[in-house]
Amino acid sequence: MPLLPPRWRLVALGVAVLSLPIAAGLIWLLLSGVFDKIHGLLPVGRPTLENWRFLSQGVGGRPPIYVPLLNTALFAVLVAALEVIIASMAAYAISRMSFPGRAVYLGLVLVLHAFPAVSLIIAIFYMLRLLGLFDTLIGVILVKASLELPLGIWLMKGFFDYLSWDMEMAALVDGMSRWTVFWKVAFPLVRPGLLALGTFALLSAWGEFILPFTLIVSSQRAMMATYLQSFLTEAFADYGMAAAVGLFYALPVLLLFVLGQRYLLNIYGGGVKG
């Protein structure tokens, strides 16, 4: 095996040291999930599948696992779909049309992106109550999608800006309407961007905790993040099961990341293939 040059060995060592806490956390998660007792990172009990019994039955008055699982999946997919569609339409308009207030609007969107969402949470709570959307999936989906939109709009604007106008002009001359040009010509051409944004939104929604924690109370509408959290707030927290649930929660994300990283890298790669 060829050794790395000395300078790179140093860098590799640095990276390894910095990553140690995260690696330790992951190892703990993995071990706690499959042993009935561990001290630090040392398993002291027997290997067991007891921690995974949440898969087949409701635990401690909680709904069966498929309820938060489906809720979270629905939440993530709908948030991603909403964000991709709305962000690309908004971004297309910003990229292609000149209208009064365009620059101001762009600036405001950027400020919104920088705004910490948590500081809005109480106002959002009241608004959802007022609209009758408190403790509903729809409510939390709308909130999450709106908070993510600024980033999505900026991202998609970048992708549209890269597209040459020629093809859209050609399509107009060929006989398409403005609307069909968007759907049939421009939209497919930014597919790498759509996939990147979609994956991003999906991951972000999948991991969302604060919004479902604040805006959803009934256990029938719990999400994976709040379901997991409920194991840690009990008087006698079952760390083994919490670890198992955590692992279970992380699996789809890992899978998506492996499948989707090509598109995620695209965000930084700058858009359209030359």
Added chain:
Amino acid sequence: MKGIPVRLQGLSKSFGKVVALKALDLDVRAGELVAFLGPSGCGKTTTLLMVAGIYVPTEGEIWFDDRRVDHLHPRDRDVGMVFQSYALYPHLTLFDNIAFPLRLKKTAERETRQTVRQTAELLGIAHVLDRRPASVSGGQQQRAALARALVKEPQVLLLDEPLSNLDAQIRIQARAEIRRLQQELGVTSILVTHDQAEALAMADRVAAFSVGELQQFASPDELYARPANAFVAGFVGHPPMNLLKGTFEDGHFAANGVRLPLRTTAKGAGILGVRPEDMRLGGELPAQVLVVEPLGREALVTLDAGGVGVKVLIAEDRRPAVGSNVGVGYDPDRLHLFNAEGQRL
């Protein structure tokens, strides 16, 4: 396909505070090919996009025959357009690209197939119709773009720098081909180009633009022989015309201490233009050879004539040595005189 006249009337376009085109009046006759010629940013493409219906004019009217079209959506104008980048749809085969406008018009599939095939044969790309744009040559892409523009038998054909992405050799061939096809079909056409040779070679008439204004609208011969102003004089012709700044005095033009006798009654500051091919070595004006550029059949010689730089086109076998002192002369009947504002005198 029958050509129709196109009339632009008081047409102007501004983008915010930037004026891209100033009040343009221009008539294109039925079946004529008119070239819009000028450097980038001169308003030629803006004008073309207004005719196509992509841009909405800030002011003015566009008439196709007796139909006013400036407020119409592009698809209702009946124009075909070829773009510099060709703008072929990358995910479709050439066949589907060319069939695209017909399918949007909901033409019967059998008729579509037949028309696409005929057009492709006319342009010599029938054998690559099942390929995607990326897997055919640039020349074939260009023809496919032309076929897509022609397949719906448009009343007006718009060509936006259609040849500038082609290799030099194919370009000469393609320009003759487009011209032949255009004349055969008799379709009224507008060609936008920054290449004066292309404009002169292809067009019935050339509209020369500069900074958003029409400078001259005339036949290629007229444009070359009698440029309306110094801009056209310098832009049309290769190598470009010598333009000397100086003063007209009675019977003379003075520039940098050189006095050139000429028959004129003009007075005051002005510009004297003379094409390199209208000058010769072996005249009465002393000069020194600075550069000699062999161009094959001819050579372009740059001279310093008493502080005035001029270029002279000579036969290749008469090349002088660099640094040598020569005499330079010119044909007094082929001088172009412009006033200080650049207008032809």
